[in-house]
Amino acid sequence: MHPYNILTMSLALAGALALAGCGSDSNGSVDNGGGGTTPPTTTYTYDFNSGTSLPTTLTLNASETAGLTATPTLDATQDAGGKGQALAVAITAPLGEKKLYLQETGHTKASKLSFQVKLSQEAFDAGFTGGKLYAKTGDGWTWSNGDWVSINPDTWTTVTWTPGTDSVDLADIKELGLQFYAGATSTAVSEVKVYVDNILIE
Ligand SMILES: [Ca+2]
Structure with a gap:
């Protein structure tokens, strides 16, 4: 064999050994070089990724606004x-103030709430501008709510609330949820869409 070919083979073998000796461990996981690990995937209380209808522990309540109807689909x-x-x-x-509640009744305790919300351009243009999370607690179904969050159209926005910071009775939640709101100057709407995803109740 020509000396050049022997040298090439030796270099190739050394390279293969070097590759085998780094970059992976005995269980096959990849070392990212920084000593870190990939964070665990969040398991949401509701991600709506399966099924065809609203889970039974979620309901829409439009009773505070005369003439408002809300139809859920996945x-x-x-x-x-x-x-x-x-x-x-x-x-x-119809035109005028609008309140719509997405109510959750599957939890009696919660220390942190997070909902991802998106408004369609049509809903935003009509006067829906954001929302807030709330809870009703105790025998008196006492109302408490987190801060108002403005939501831009066509962008997913995360709305969060830590009820304990507002002295809510975290041990006796009757209902919690998200309120969509449009003010008194909002126009009449017909089948305009708002979206909710990745609800986390901890
Ligand atoms: Ca989803």
């Missing part, structure tokens, strides 16, 4: 995580 064209489904709510209502 929409495969929308997802806060990029691939899946989101809850879509089609709202029809």
Whole structure:
């Protein structure tokens, strides 16, 4: 064999050994070089990625606004995580102030709430501008709420609340949820969409 070929083979073998000796450990996981690990994937209370209808522990309440109707569907064209489904709510209502509540009744205790919310351009243009999280607690169903969060159209916005910071009775929650709001100058709407995804109740 020509000396040049022997040298090439030796270099190739050394390279293969070097590759085998770094970059992976005995269980096959990849060392990212920084000593860190990939953070665990969040398991949401509701991600709406399976099923075809609203879970039984969630309901829509439009009773505070005369003439407002809200129809829920699970929409495969929308997802806060990029691939899946989101809850879509089609709202029809006359002009004037509008309040719509997405109510959750599956938890009696909660220390942190997080909802991802998106307004369609049509809903935003009509006067829906944001929302807030709330809870009703104790025998008197006492109302408490987090800060108002403005939501831009066509952008997923995370709305969070830590009820304990507002002295809410965290041990006796009757209902919690998200309030969508449009003010007194908001226009009449027909089937405008708002979206909710990745609800986390901890
Ligand atoms: Ca989803």
